[in-house]
Amino acid sequence: MHNHIRVKTGDITKEKVCAIVNAANSSLMGGGGVDGAIHRAGGQAILEECKAVRDSRYPDGLPTGKAVATGAGAMDASYVIHTVGPVYGSCGSACESLLASCYTQSLNVALELGCKDIAFPAISTGIYGYPKEAAARIAYRSVKNFLDEGHEMTVYFVFHNDQDKTVFEESIRELQEL
Numbered sequence: 001m002h003n004h005i006r007v008k009t010g011d012i013t014k015e016k017v018c019a020i021v022n023a024a025n026s027s028l029m030g031g032g033g034v035d036g037a038i039h040r041a042g043g044q045a046i047l048e049e050c051k052a053v054r055d056s057r058y059p060d061g062l063p064t065g066k067a068v069a070t071g072a073g074a075m076d077a078s079y080v081i082h083t084v085g086p087v088y089g090s091c092g093s094a095c096e097s098l099l100a101s102c103y104t105q106s107l108n109v110a111l112e113l114g115c116k117d118i119a120f121p122a123i124s125t126g127i128y129g130y131p132k133e134a135a136a137r138i139a140y141r142s143v144k145n146f147l148d149e150g151h152e153m154t155v156y157f158v159f160h161n162d163q164d165k166t167v168f169e170e171s172i173r174e175l176q177e178l
Contacts, residue, residue, distance in 0.1 A: 004147050004154050005140070007172075009165045012158040013041035016076045018115030019069070021106045023123045024082040026061030028054055028068075034121040034160075038080060042073030046080060053082075064091070065101035067109045079113055081106045085124030088131065096138055099124055103142035111151060119156040122164060132164065136171035 012020050012034060023034045028050035030039035039046055049070035054061070062068060067083040083106050086098040102123050110118045120139065124130035143155050159165040 004152075005143060005157070006154065007157045007159070007165060007169055009159050009162050011037075011160075012119055012121050013037055013075055015119040015156065015158060017117040017119045017154075017156065018077065019079040019081050019106075019110045019113065019118045020072065020075070020077045021067075021118065021120045021123070022080050022082045023121050023126070023128075024062065024084055026063070026084050028058075028062055028082055033126045038075075042071075042075050042080060045073035046070055050082070065098040065105065067102065067105035069109050069113060077119075079110075079115070081109050081118070083123065085128055085130065088124060088129040095130070096134075099130065099135060099138045100142045103139055104146060107143065107146045107151070107153070107155075110153065115153065117154040117156065119158045121158060121160075122168070125164075132167045133171045136168040137175050139168075140172045140175060 022038045025031045030036055053068055062084050064084045064086050067081050069079045069081045072078055072080050083102040085102050086095050088095060091098055122135060125132045125135045157168060
């Protein structure tokens with residue numbers, strides 16, 4: 001693994017980092033999975049900031065592949081960076097670039113905020129159906145390319161269970177062997 005990339009199992013809402021990334025839906029109003037967990041852990045403050053983002057910047061919803069930050073409410077992180085991953089099977093040939101954009105856009109927002117560390121979930125691999133192995137390779141390449149550009153940041157990939165963590169690690173090992 002790249003020396004600024006860490007992989008772990010845990011609860012992303014408890015990470016003590018500058019920013020955690022939310023695999024949001026375009027409404028930014030919360031939902032299931034990671035999105036719901038972040039909204040519950042952060043509390044009403046996140047929802048209110050998301051409403052303000054919708055009112056001022058994205059009245060039709062946050063587009064797939066884009067990222068926007070709010071405060072983190074009651075969580076230890078300073079910020080939540082919301083990004084909308086692609087729904088696998090309905091994005092055609094754009095799926096890979098849209099998923100990669102989620103990571104690079106989130107990293108760029110974190111950079112603008114002055115963050116030195118960020119925690120990502122596995123974007124689009126839950127209800128959005130992106131194959132975990134392919135998503136892992138895209139996530140890793142996107143983050144590695146960002147760090148290789150000279151950006152100083154520690155990036156955590158936080159998985160809800162050991163099984164998903166193992167899929168990520170094995171997919172990355174295969175990618176590094178190519």
